[in-house]
Amino acid sequence: MSAVRTLLGQRVRRDWRQLLLWTIGTALLAYLAYVGVAQSYGTEQDRAALLATVIANPVILLFRGLPSGADQGAFMLFLIFPWLAFLAALMSTFLAVRHTRMDEELGRTELVAATPAGRITPLVATIVHGLIANAVLAGLTILALLGTGAGSQGAVLSGLAVGAVGVTFLGVGLVAGQLMRTSRGANSLAVWVVLVTFLFSGIGNAAGTPSADLQRMESSWLTWLSPFGWGENVRPYADDNPWPIVLCLVAGAVLVAVALALQSVRDLDQSFIAERRGRADATRSLRSPTALVWRLTAGALVGWAIGGLLTGMLSTSLASVVDSISADNPAVDQILTAMGGSTDLARATVSIFFVLLGVLAACWAVQIISRARQEEVAGTAEPLLSTPIGRVRWLGDYLIVGIIGIVVVVAAAAAGAALGIASRGGDWALMQDVAVVGGGQAVAASVFLVLTALVFVLAPRATIAVGWGLVAIATIVGLFGPLFGFPTWLVDIAPIAVTPQVVAGGIDLRGLGWLVAIAVAGAAASLALMRRRELAPAG
Known part of the structure; x- marks a missing residue:
């Protein structure tokens, strides 16, 4: 445990400035979104009219969340939740790759592996570091929403949902770091997973089933292939369903276990997806x-x-x-x-x-x-x-x-x-x-x-x-x-x-x-x- 604490402290010292930007920026966006909705859509009639238009034209849902009613809190999350989760996902994948594959590229992991810490401890420290980062992000988001005077249960579930999506993508980043040979390749793979699943959620919402009054949308099956869709189906300030949060955490735990298993059977500085072999001679274009x-x-x-x-x-x-x-x-x-x-x-x-x-x-x-x-x-x-x-x-x-x-x-x-x-x-x-x-x-x-x-x-x-x-x-x-x-x-x-x-x-x-x-x-x-x-x- 002493090795984990030491490596965790080293990661916090390297990342604290970046993590402050990610976590405070996400929480600030949540706060400003609620304030902005209160100013621009102050009446339930305004919010209901916009929801009816959006549901009647579902292509708009590609870049918005899941409509869950005209309540001020639910309407705010419809506008902003996918982007809060998107920030959490990027923060988590970049963090995971930075302290796994990038450290291997720079030779840091090999030096640490030569100490009593061994080969697995750095990965464990990165996992703990990522979990703490997402917990802080979730906590600040909760505080930001509570600061608006919004309902406490909805605020807590909103923050937990954002953090849980981040945990899932922490696992994505860790697995990408095991599969790819370079940090650039691992980041590219992780970001593509983020973008594709974000699109899955949007398309799944657009293809869903609207309510008769055009105030609520039930997701199609495609949404359930995406962690963003899981987070949206918590429906804070409306249904307050915690089970999709558990689904995000379970998916993150499975991906973390996969990363640990891959790390235990892989040689340092190697990968499961080999780099494309280069030419023996440079082309004229180089x-x-x-x-x-x-x-x-x-x-x-x-x-x-x-x-x-x-x-x-x-x-x-x-x-x-x-x-x-x-x-x-x-x-x-x-x-x-x-x-x-x-x-x-x-x-x-x-x-x-x-x-x-x-x-x-x-x-x-x-x-x-x-x-x-x-x-x-x-x-x-x-x-x-x-x-x-x-x-x-x-x-x-x-x-x-x-x-x-x-x-x-x-x-x-x-x-x-x-x-x-x-x-x-x-x-x-x-x-x-x-x-x-x-x-x-x-x-x-x-x-x-x-x-x-x-x-x-x-x-x-x-x-x-x-x-x-x-x-x-x-x-x-x-x-x-x-x-x-x-x-x-x-x-x-x-x-x-x-x-x-x-x-x-x-x-x-x-x-x-x-x-x-x-x-x-x-x-x-x-x-x-x-x-x-x-x-x-x-x-």
Whole structure:
């Protein structure tokens, strides 16, 4: 037990800043969601009207929770629970991979295994660390909801449900760390599981059975294939059913047991899914350092581009549906106008989905700079920099490929938007909105790219935590701020919320000027400062 305590303390010291961001940010989102619902949908009539519209158009449920009635607490969780659970899932998978597969890559696990702690104790310490992190997240979420004056039973079950989903994905991350050969591969596998199960839950809710009064939806069987669906079926403030929480915990326990079993039969630094064998000789496409960066990151870009394609398809196909059914429903006008910034509902719907696209492109931007940091930590950047390729050129290559990737993600969304219009015989005039809003979101994502690059140059050890933290804050403020009634000045801080839009009189550039200025100045500053920075090892 002393070895477990020592290793647990080491993990807490490494992670406490990141975990503070994850846990406090999730709890704050829950609190602001409740306050925002009270301000924007203060009457049961408003909430009932919106639920009826959503259930009548179930595609909206792809990005919302499970309708359980017009009670204020139940309505708030319908809007926000999937995103609270999503944050818990990402926190848990990243934590699991960071202290298992990444430590093996860096040689830390081998050093610990040579002590009396052995090979299993580090994994046990990681499991305890993950359970504590999710317990803290659940506790802070409960306190945040209690602070709103919401019912105590619903608040407790809401927090426990979010934490239980996190425990399930802690197990997913641990198993991914056993299966894959690299931390990058393990994180990719875990994130894909998160995204696919998130989609399963949304589709399962959309395919469910509505109540006669269109206030409640019963999930289809597909929802029960997803931990997100399990958490939603707790239905706090409505049914208060604790059994799905138990299901999440049991699934997490089974996955943890699988990870322990795999660890006991696996050699250190080996995996159950082998890496693809490389070529004996480099191809002509690898004759430049820029091409090398592209080769290292192209696989991740494919995933983000697919996400962009799906987002674009939903933006225009849903715009056609909303525009045709919501003219007489003031609740729909209210939510779409607030989030999309336009009184034209089709345009507002496109704007909402392209804000989500901006988040996807920003994630790609942070990931590619994080990859530069990983190359530095792993020692693979040092041999490259010992050649005539300098530090400025090296970082510049990552910035160049980052910009190219942002353009690819946005272009994929534009292609998806065209497919959505064609599939429903929609209004091709929406492609003007797609081009304007998509171009603006590309600039916004470039801001995240250069800001993360600046952190990489000035405080390299904080690159990953700060980069992803900026995206999380911008998502909360920019995507949910208008819905929850945040002050305009606060929403305008998020780059994804101040991109150009098509309006009746033409194009409103909004914050494009300062976004471009930050992107250009940030890129120039990061390259200039990189000239004198020394390589920084892992911390």
